[in-house]
Amino acid sequence: DAGITQSPRHKVTETGTPVTLRCHQTENHRYMYWYRQDPGHGLRLIHYSYGVKDTDKGEVSDGYSVSRSKTEDFLLTLESATSSQTSVYFCATYRDPANTGELFFGEGSRLTVL
Amino acid sequence: GESVGLHLPTLSVQEGDNSIINCAYSNSASDYFIWYKQESGKGPQFIIDIRSNMDKRQGQRVTVLLNKTVKHLSLQIAATQPGDSAVYFCAEIPSSGNTGKLIFGQGTTLQVKP
Numbered sequence: 001d002a003g004i005t006q007s008p009r010h011k012v013t014e015t016g017t018p019v020t021l022r023c024h025q026t027e028n029h030r031y032m033y034w035y036r037q038d039p040g041h042g043l044r045l046i047h048y049s050y051g052v053k054d055t056d057k058g059e060v061s062d063g064y065s066v067s068r069s070k071t072e073d074f075l076l077t078l079e080s081a082t083s084s085q086t087s088v089y090f091c092a093t094y095r096d097p098a099n100t101g102e103l104f105f106g107e108g109s110r111l112t113v114l
Numbered sequence: 115g116e117s118v119g120l121h122l123p124t125l126s127v128q129e130g131d132n133s134i135i136n137c138a139y140s141n142s143a144s145d146y147f148i149w150y151k152q153e154s155g156k157g158p159q160f161i162i163d164i165r166s167n168m169d170k171r172q173g174q175r176v177t178v179l180l181n182k183t184v185k186h187l188s189l190q191i192a193a194t195q196p197g198d199s200a201v202y203f204c205a206e207i208p209s210s211g212n213t214g215k216l217i218f219g220q221g222t223t224l225q226v227k228p
Binding site: 004031033035040041042043044045048050058090092094096100101102103104105106107108 | 146147148155156157158159160163203205207213215216217218219220221
């Protein structure tokens with residue numbers, strides 16, 4: 001295990017409220033990612049980070065922002081949650097350099113927006 | 115555009131039989147192709163990967179085959195066991211550098227009948 005902890009694991013919130021999900025890793029991996037998983041869509045990349053304070057958008061980044069102030073922490077923020085953001089969110093890390101396609105995933109955070 | 119897809123949403127096999135899970139991809143320039151296993155309530159877990167310059171790679175009870183001519187990837191599981199029941203995702207890393215940015219297919223649910 002790569003020592004990836006996501007918090008909270010479950011959250012129910014109301015439309016329009018801000019939400020922050022936290023990902024913490026203990027492996028000193030350079031790259032970190034936030035994915036969302038929805039039925040019929042598999043896993044889709046929201047944002048990723050290639051180092052402290054270095055982040056970039058993924059394919060479904062609208063409505064999300066991220067921050068990475070330390071190597072071990074990657075935060076995903078929904079500034080004003082909407083029902084379409086109800087999903088399971090996964091954080092992942094990637095070792096660099098790596099001659100592999102192996103990402104290490106957290107256990108997921110289930111978010112319900114009412 | 116880039117997409118990775120699996121042929122069947124659900125595959126049911128008898129315990130002890132071999133399983134074959136298929137995946138089609140569209141980006142012929144991808145560097146890595148990867149298979150992940152996701153058990154209920156957990157994050158995806160790396161199974162095996164294959165580089166684009168290979169046709170076959172074997173692991174413990176698993177074999178991945180890559181047919182670049184028809185852009186097809188398959189995962190073979192030998193002597194399928196109840197513990198193999200899970201959702202299996204294929205994924206690819208585009209050729210824009212090995213930063214671990216995976217594009218996932220939608221997943222195939224493998225059901226193992228006792």
